[in-house]
Amino acid sequence: GENVEQHPSTLSVQEGDSAVIKCTYSDSASNYFPWYKQELGKRPQLIIDIRSNVGEKKDQRIAVTLNKTAKHFSLHITETQPEDSAVYFCAATRGGAQKLVFGQGTRLTINP
Amino acid sequence: EPEVTQTPSHQVTQMGQEVILRCVPISNHLYFYWYRQILGQKVEFLVSFYNNEISEKSEIFDDQFSVERPDGSNFTLKIRSTKLEDSAMYFCASSGIGQGKETQYFGPGTRLLVL
Numbered sequence: 001g002e003n004v005e006q007h008p009s010t011l012s013v014q015e016g017d018s019a020v021i022k023c024t025y026s027d028s029a030s031n032y033f034p035w036y037k038q039e040l041g042k043r044p045q046l047i048i049d050i051r052s053n054v055g056e057k058k059d060q061r062i063a064v065t066l067n068k069t070a071k072h073f074s075l076h077i078t079e080t081q082p083e084d085s086a087v088y089f090c091a092a093t094r095g096g097a098q099k100l101v102f103g104q105g106t107r108l109t110i111n112p
Numbered sequence: 113e114p115e116v117t118q119t120p121s122h123q124v125t126q127m128g129q130e131v132i133l134r135c136v137p138i139s140n141h142l143y144f145y146w147y148r149q150i151l152g153q154k155v156e157f158l159v160s161f162y163n164n165e166i167s168e169k170s171e172i173f174d175d176q177f178s179v180e181r182p183d184g185s186n187f188t189l190k191i192r193s194t195k196l197e198d199s200a201m202y203f204c205a206s207s208g209i210g211q212g213k214e215t216q217y218f219g220p221g222t223r224l225l226v227l
Binding site for chain 2: 044
């Protein structure tokens with residue numbers, strides 16, 4: 001079955017700098033890749049997603065890139081702010097209404 | 113904006129007791145899911161549900177677990193005889209139709225503690 005690896009497990013950056021989180025997946029049939037942000041004790045919230053027919057997607061300070069050949073995708077956050085501090089999870093799925101397989105999560109800390 | 117809701121927010125139970133976790137998915141969604149997250153770990157899939165039947169279940173979802181959509185709005189997860197290792201945050205999620213069925217929206221979770 002699908003396996004998603006996520007790195008790094010923790011990431012600390014200065015406010016205003018960029019943060020990059022990387023994920024690799026194993027199932028070449030996976031075609032939908034969402035990213036969730038989870039603040040302490042709260043629900044995972046979808047922040048951006050990408051489908052396999054697209055190589056990059058951007059939404060304001062957040063972007064996601066996908067390399068289907070290498071089976072990896074990355075989250076890029078620019079101009080980081082303290083409110084970006086949270087745990088970020090990548091996920092992969094074969095699409096439709098199939099299960100999400102999550103990475104292990106990255107605890108991002110933005111230092112003022 | 114519509115959201116998935118879950119009750120209760122916290123539940124403490126004794127080992128061996130039955131618990132029912134309740135979820136109200138987003139109203140026009142047709143696909144429903146349960147996930148769990150053990151403290152400090154990643155979110156793990158338990159089961160998906162569509163058209164009043166289970167679509168897929170993980171190896172975690174053994175005979176102690178069951179799901180039901182008892183009416184037009186609720187979606188429940190029952191654990192018949194809880195074990196210590198069932199202690200976790202349980203998230204319900206739902207997704208819509210068409211291309212929207214890929215995008216899963218999560219509820220706030222129920223934190224289950226088994227003593």
